Structure formats: C-alpha cells, structure tokens
Amino acid sequence: DTHQLLLLPGDGIGPEIMAQAVKVLHWLRDHRGLNVELTEELVGGASLKAHDTPIRDEVIEQARHADAVLFGSVGDPAWKDAPFEKRPEVAILRLRKELGLYANLRPAKLFDALLSASALKPEVVRGLDLMIVRETVGGVYFGEPRGIETLPDGTKRGVNTEVYTTAEIERVARVAFELARQRDGRVCSVEKGNVMESGLLWREVVTSLHKAEYSDVTLTHMLADNCAMQLVRDPRQFDVMVTGNLFGDLLSDLASMLTGSLGMLPSATLGAENEHGKRAALYEPIHGSAPDIAGKGSANPLAQILSLAMLLRYSLNRPEDAELIERAVSGVLADGLRTADIAGEGDARATTEQMGEAVLKKMAAQ
Amino acid sequence: DTHQLLLLPGDGIGPEIMAQAVKVLHWLRDHRGLNVELTEELVGGASLKAHDTPIRDEVIEQARHADAVLFGSVGDPAWKDAPFEKRPEVAILRLRKELGLYANLRPAKLFDALLSASALKPEVVRGLDLMIVRETVGGVYFGEPRGIETLPDGTKRGVNTEVYTTAEIERVARVAFELARQRDGRVCSVEKGNVMESGLLWREVVTSLHKAEYSDVTLTHMLADNCAMQLVRDPRQFDVMVTGNLFGDLLSDLASMLTGSLGMLPSATLGAENEHGKRAALYEPIHGSAPDIAGKGSANPLAQILSLAMLLRYSLNRPEDAELIERAVSGVLADGLRTADIAGEGDARATTEQMGEAVLKKMAAQ
Ligand SMILES: CC(C)[C@H](C(=O)O)[C@@H](O)C(=O)O
Ligand SMILES: CC(C)[C@H](C(=O)O)[C@@H](O)C(=O)O
Numbered sequence: 229d230t231h232q233l234l235l236l237p238g239d240g241i242g243p244e245i246m247a248q249a250v251k252v253l254h255w256l257r258d259h260r261g262l263n264v265e266l267t268e269e270l271v272g273g274a275s276l277k278a279h280d281t282p283i284r285d286e287v288i289e290q291a292r293h294a295d296a297v298l299f300g301s302v303g304d305p306a307w308k309d310a311p312f313e314k315r316p317e318v319a320i321l322r323l324r325k326e327l328g329l330y331a332n333l334r335p336a337k338l339f340d341a342l343l344s345a346s347a348l349k350p351e352v353v354r355g356l357d358l359m360i361v362r363e364t365v366g367g368v369y370f371g372e373p374r375g376i377e378t379l380p381d382g383t384k385r386g387v388n389t390e391v392y393t394t395a396e397i398e399r400v401a402r403v404a405f406e407l408a409r410q411r412d413g414r415v416c417s418v419e420k421g422n423v424m425e426s427g428l429l430w431r432e433v434v435t436s437l438h439k440a441e442y443s444d445v446t447l448t449h450m451l452a453d454n455c456a457m458q459l460v461r462d463p464r465q466f467d468v469m470v471t472g473n474l475f476g477d478l479l480s481d482l483a484s485m486l487t488g489s490l491g492m493l494p495s496a497t498l499g500a501e502n503e504h505g506k507r508a509a510l511y512e513p514i515h516g517s518a519p520d521i522a523g524k525g526s527a528n529p530l531a532q533i534l535s536l537a538m539l540l541r542y543s544l545n546r547p548e549d550a551e552l553i554e555r556a557v558s559g560v561l562a563d564g565l566r567t568a569d570i571a572g573e574g575d576a577r578a579t580t581e582q583m584g585e586a587v588l589k590k591m592a593a594q
Numbered sequence: 595d596t597h598q599l600l601l602l603p604g605d606g607i608g609p610e611i612m613a614q615a616v617k618v619l620h621w622l623r624d625h626r627g628l629n630v631e632l633t634e635e636l637v638g639g640a641s642l643k644a645h646d647t648p649i650r651d652e653v654i655e656q657a658r659h660a661d662a663v664l665f666g667s668v669g670d671p672a673w674k675d676a677p678f679e680k681r682p683e684v685a686i687l688r689l690r691k692e693l694g695l696y697a698n699l700r701p702a703k704l705f706d707a708l709l710s711a712s713a714l715k716p717e718v719v720r721g722l723d724l725m726i727v728r729e730t731v732g733g734v735y736f737g738e739p740r741g742i743e744t745l746p747d748g749t750k751r752g753v754n755t756e757v758y759t760t761a762e763i764e765r766v767a768r769v770a771f772e773l774a775r776q777r778d779g780r781v782c783s784v785e786k787g788n789v790m791e792s793g794l795l796w797r798e799v800v801t802s803l804h805k806a807e808y809s810d811v812t813l814t815h816m817l818a819d820n821c822a823m824q825l826v827r828d829p830r831q832f833d834v835m836v837t838g839n840l841f842g843d844l845l846s847d848l849a850s851m852l853t854g855s856l857g858m859l860p861s862a863t864l865g866a867e868n869e870h871g872k873r874a875a876l877y878e879p880i881h882g883s884a885p886d887i888a889g890k891g892s893a894n895p896l897a898q899i900l901s902l903a904m905l906l907r908y909s910l911n912r913p914e915d916a917e918l919i920e921r922a923v924s925g926v927l928a929d930g931l932r933t934a935d936i937a938g939e940g941d942a943r944a945t946t947e948q949m950g951e952a953v954l955k956k957m958a959a960q
Contacts, residue, residue, distance in 0.1 A: 369790070
C-alpha cells in the first residue's frame with residue numbers, strides 16, 4: 229500500500245534542502261518501487277506569511293494521519309519581535325506536542341572524512357558516536373503557569389514552569405534503554421537534581437525503571453553542568469544519554485557541534501505506538517533555518533537527506549533504501565565533495581544542488 | 595582597620611586548597627601589612643556531619659558581617675540520596691540567596707602556558723578571554739512553587755518554577771554592561787525567548803537598559819542552545835556574556851572547560867552595595883569538590899589562590915596584592931610546575947602543597 233509522507237520544508241534553507249531530499253524520494257519511487265504519496269505544506273514563517281499562523285490546524289491533522297513527517301527547519305528573523313504565538317518555532321512545538329512526539333533521538337556522530345572540521349582535537353573526537361535522547365513534550369517548554377504579568381509598580385514578571393511526571397520520565401527513559409541495548413549498552417541520565425526537585429524525580433524514576441527492567445544496561449547519572457563540561461573534555465565516554473527538554477536542547481546542540489558538521493546530522497522524534505503498532509514520527513535535520521545563507525544555494529542538504537534515510541528505516545521499514553542513501557552520502561564525502569559548512573581552506577565548494585545530484589548519482593551507481 | 599574574612603573550605607578538596615590560600619594570606623599579613631582577621635567555619639557535607647545542617651544560621655550571619663567570604667567547594671557523595679534540604683549544595687545556595695549575591699562573575703581565560711591542556715584546537719582557543727555574568731539568586735533554582743507531589747494513582751510529579759522580574763534582570767545586566775566598559779565593550783545576552791516567556795522578558799529588559807544607559811556598549815542576543823554551540827565553534831567571538839541562573843550554570847562550566855584548566859579558574863559573586871557603599875561578596879574556585887581526589891594532596895590550589903586575588907582586588911581594594919599573586923601564579927606555570935589536572939604526558943606532577951609553596955616563594959622573590 230501507499231505510504232503517506234507529509235513534507236514540511238519551513239523557512240530559510242529548509243525549502244532548498246528539502247528539494248534535494250524530494251529528488252531522492254522520486255528516485256526511490258522510480259527505481260526501487262517505493263510507493264509514496266507526498267504532500268507538502270507551509271510551516272513556520274512561510275505559513276505566517278501566507279496564513280497568519282505558524283501552523284494551521286489542518287496541517288496538524290495531516291501530520292497526524294501521515295505515516296511520517298519530513299521536516300526542514302523553522303525560524304525567520306522577520307518574526308523576532310512577534311508575540312509568542314506568532315513565532316515560526318511554534319510550528320515544531322505544536323507538532324511535537326499534538327502528535328505526542330516525546331522522544332527526540334539526536335545522534336552526534338563524527339564522519340571520519342570530516343574529522344578536521346571539528347573545533348576539537350582529533351584525539352578527543354575521532355570515532356565519536358553518541359546518541360542523545362531528549363524529552364520533547366514536557367518540561368519547562370510546556371509547563372503551566374507561564375507568561376509575563378505586569379506588577380503593581382509597572383515592572384514585569386516572566387514565569388515558566390518545569391514539570392515532569394513519573395509517566396513522562398519513564399517512557400522516554402525506556403526509549404533510551406532500548407537504544408542502549410542495540411548499541412554499547414550504556415545510558416547516562418542527566419538532570420540537575422541537586423537543585424531542582426523535577427531533576428530529583430527524574431533520577432528516581434530512571435533508577436527504578438533500570439532496576440525493574442533494564443539491569444542489563446549500565447546506568448550512570450550526571451549533573452547537567454558537569455555534563456556540559458564532560459562533553460567537551462571527553463565526549464567519547466558517552467553511549468546513550470537521556471535528559472529533559474531544556475537540558476537536551478543545549479546538550480544535544482553542543483554534542484552536534486563537537487562533530488564540526490552540524491549540516492550532516494539528522495534526527496528523529498518519536499511518539500507512542502498507536503493501536504496498529506505504528507509510531508507517530510517526525511524527521512528533521514539538527515541544524516536550524518540558517519537565514520544568513522538562505523536563498524544562496526549553498527546550504528548542505530545532507531542532514532535533510534540523512535533524515536529521510538532515518539525515516540525510511542524507522543517509519544517505512546525500508547532499511548535497504550536507508551543504507552543505500554547512507555552509503556551514497558559516505559561516497560560523495562569520500563570523493564571530496566564539500567558544501568561551504570564542511571569545506572576546508574583549499575576545498576572547492578559544492579552548491580546544494582551539486583551535493584544533491586552527487587548523492588543521486590552515487591545511489592544510481594550502486 | 596581590620597578586614598574580616600570568613601573562610602568556608604567546605605568538602606572534598608576544599609580544605610586542602612583553602613590551606614594554601616591561607617598561607618598566602620598569612621604571608622601578606624606578615625610581609626605586606628595586610629590587616630585581616632580570619633574566621634573559619636564548616637559548610638556543606640562537613641557541616642552536615644558536625645551539625646546536621648549544610649550551613650548554620652550563625653554562619654550565614656557571620657558571612658553577612660564579613661568584608662568578604664572565601665569559599666572552597668561543597669558536594670559530597672555521602673549525601674547523594676539525602677532529602678533536598680540535607681544536601682551539601684544548600685550551603686552555597688543559601689549564602690547566595692541570603693546575602694543577595696546576584697551576580698556571579700566567571701572568567702574563562704586561557705593561560706598560554708596551558709594551551710595544550712584544552713580539548714580544543716589551539717587555533718580555536720588561543721588567547722581566549724571571556725567573562726560570563728550569571729544571575730545567581732533567581733530563576734528556576736529558587737522559584738516557587740516547587741517540590742514533588744504524589745498523584746492520586748501513586749505516581750509523582752516534580753515541579754520547579756522559573757521566575758525573573760524586571761528588577762532582577764536589570765541589576766545583573768547592569769553588572770555585565772559595566773564590566774564590558776572595562777573590557778572589549780561587548781555584551782551578549784543569552785536566553786531561550788523563543789520558547790520561554792521568562793526569556794522573552796529577559797531580552798526585553800536587557801534591550802531597554804542598553805538603550806537607556808549603555809548604548810556605548812555593543813549588545814547582541816543569542817539563544818541558549820545556539821550559544822552552547824558557538825562556545826565550541828568559536829569561543830573567541832565573545833567578550834562579556836550575561837544570562838540566567840540555569841543557563842549560566844551550564845554555559846559557564848562549558849566555557850571553563852574550553853580552557854582545559856578548570857583547576858585554574860576563580861570566580862566572584864557580588865551583591866548589591868549597602869548603605870556604606872560596600873558590596874557583599876563571595877569568592878570561590880569554579881571547580882567542584884572533586885571527591886575522587888580528595889585527601890590525596892594532589893588537587894590544584896591555584897583557582898583558590900586566584901579567588902583570593904580577586905577578593906583582594908574587589909573587596910579589600912588591594913590591587914597590588916592581587917597582582918603580586920597573579921604574577922606569582924604565572925611565574926610558577928612558566929617554570930613548568932604542574933599539578934595532575936594540568937600536567938601533560940611527560941610532566942612531573944606537583945602536589946597541592948608544592949604548588950602552594952612555589953607560589954609563596956615567587957611572591958617573596960618579587
Ligand atoms: C526551534 C526551537 C523551538 C527548537 C527547540 O528549542 O526545541 C530547536 O532549538 C530544537 O532544538 O529543535
Ligand atoms: C553546587 C551547585 C548548587 C552550584 C550550582 O548549580 O549553582 C554549582 O554547580 C555552581 O555552578 O556553582
């Protein structure tokens with residue numbers, strides 16, 4: 229039967245890199261019998277411009293019914309002073325929340341061919357391959373009460389609430405433990421339980437779940453500030469990490485940057501299984517909308533293309549197609565092709581289009 | 595008249611490194627006419643052991659009346675499962691809160707002699723010298739409501755509240771702008787205003803204050819996740835940074851680690867001026883209590899000694915003594931003396947005591 233994919237290119241470089249992923253999809257349809265129906269919709273600043281909202285309810289509905297969502301990126305400086313609900317970012321927040329996409333899987337993997345692009349010394353990052361599982365529908369991003377109130381003297385007070393329940397912590401920790409079983413068998417849980425009760429509960433729940441069901445996995449705990457340091461000092465000590473929404477936001481961006489090739493890194497955000505054993509899922513590059521280079525045709529499309537590979541593997545159960553893409557990406561890198569973000573000093577700089585075409589050619593040649 | 599200093603060595607390596615700073619104080623008293631009266635008290639795990647509380651009220655009172663507090667570090671794994679109020683860390687939290695120490699100044703400065711200790715490439719960190727101003731008495735560390743409640747079904751819910759008011763943001767931003775005027779004239783304000791209203795208010799207040807009083811300083815804004823990346827990618831882009839309690843905790847630890855020599859970095863935490871134009875102030879190393887090496891005599895005392903130098907400069911108005919210490923520290927490093935934390939592969943490893951003595955000898959030789 230036909231797989232329904234919803235494509236949400238978004239803002240900035242989103243549409244440019246999505247176009248390359250779409251080419252890959254078309255190629256798979258034409259040459260590998262992939263049966264997909266693609267629908268494309270506006271989100272973020274693009275949707276604000278056209279519909280005065282960062283995401284329309286009907287797009288949320290389409291996402292709910294799709295087999296998977298392939299997302300580009302949102303964020304546009306034109307809305308930087310807009311009221312809260314008129315921000316491009318609301319699109320991704322609503323998608324996560326309303327589809328229940330609670331586990332964001334963010335691999336930080338160093339591509340050997342790009343070792344020199346890292347700001348860290350080769351001996352510190354060579355072979356780096358860690359996975360951060362970030363909770364994405366709870367914590368201080370969504371807790372109530374929230375808002376800005378005006379005080380009697382005319383000054384203001386901004387409030388947000390960090391909330392985590394046993395159930396919310398347990399389900400995301402479960403994802404981390406399961407992943408660890410397929411990897412190096414180690415989970416590091418990160419919170420700030422020495423000053424926050426929500427962190428104390430986090431640690432307690434992860435510890436209990438570990439004891440009850442995952443004692444074959446090695447579990448350690450780390451405070452978030454120490455973790456930020458350890459990621460710089462010796463990132464290869466980690467296998468799988470699991471943490472809340474806010475810490476995960478900072479730590480996973482930090483971890484990605486260690487690889488020196490943000491433009492290469494895909495991510496998956498997964499929800500609960502429904503009654504048919506299917507998981508809601510959204511795939512997106514780790515990088516943002518990069519408004520400074522938008523429209524120049526110079527963005528790196530590989531994170532978007534690799535996000536598509538993850539989609540094929542996890543949502544459409546097509547591991548061979550995923551591997552075909554991943555090998556093609558390794559191939560073009562080995563050939564020395566470089567977009568500006570990963571180019572060394574003397575390297576020629578490929579355009580978005582050239583990089584996409586090169587991947588297609590490699591796929592065809594396999 | 596006599597300066598009253600309160601010494602709070604704390605846990606782990608705290609007492610060992612404090613002992614070296616005390617030697618420096620005695621030397622200054624004997625040779626440079628420094629008129630000080632030293633009082634020493636227990637805090638953290640040490641106080642829990644002796645008095646069943648992380649800090650006694652009378653110690654808070656002593657701190658309130660001292661000219662400055664020299665703090666070691668707190669944290670002891672023996673209390674890792676203790677209830678919240680029975681944690682060593684509460685000592686530093688209460689001191690900050692009750693003395694109104696709202697601005698934590700954390701320099702991340704690379705010592706040229708230690709360039710090779712950084713995990714980052716020399717070309718990325720050489721000459722690094724940034725200053726993070728972290729708010730320390732507000733935000734999610736202190737906001738109410740907070741706690742863990744049991745839900746009807748027996749599961750739990752952990753809550754913390756992030757709160758910032760105009761006044762709290764303004765006073766810490768002011769410290770950052772003033773510092774920038776004495777440095778490179780640039781402030782980067784960091785929040786997560788795209789998802790948190792408290793961050794939105796943060797940005798608004800910093801922007802207004804800048805416009806009204808500090809338009810000679812260059813102000814930029816950065817989201818906290820991007821900031822975590824930028825600190826790895828190109829940390830030298832920053833001069834002064836100002837941010838809330840929680841982001842400041844992670845980002846300042848990250849920034850410190852970039853230097854590769856955490857054991858070298860001092861910090862100051864300042865409160866408001868009182869009616870006599872005096873500021874409450876606490877000085878402490880950036881590193882923690884390092885329980886793994888406590889009692890071994892191998893800890894690096896330089897961060898504690900440099901914290902004393904900051905104390906002399908900012909609280910006792912003795913810049914020459916501060917410089918004397920700082921030159922002595924540079925001197926011992928130039929001589930190649932290294933404690934384990936900053937030693938290269940073939941380097942001999944000095945003990946805590948040897949390092950302290952070497953600093954004294956350099957001071958005497960100047
Ligand atoms: C766009 C923004 C709301 C989002 C977040 O903070 O979660 C982004 O930074 C991310 O990490 O996916
Ligand atoms: C000890 C702890 C409560 C403290 C904090 O988180 O503020 C420490 O990590 C610091 O940064 O000074």
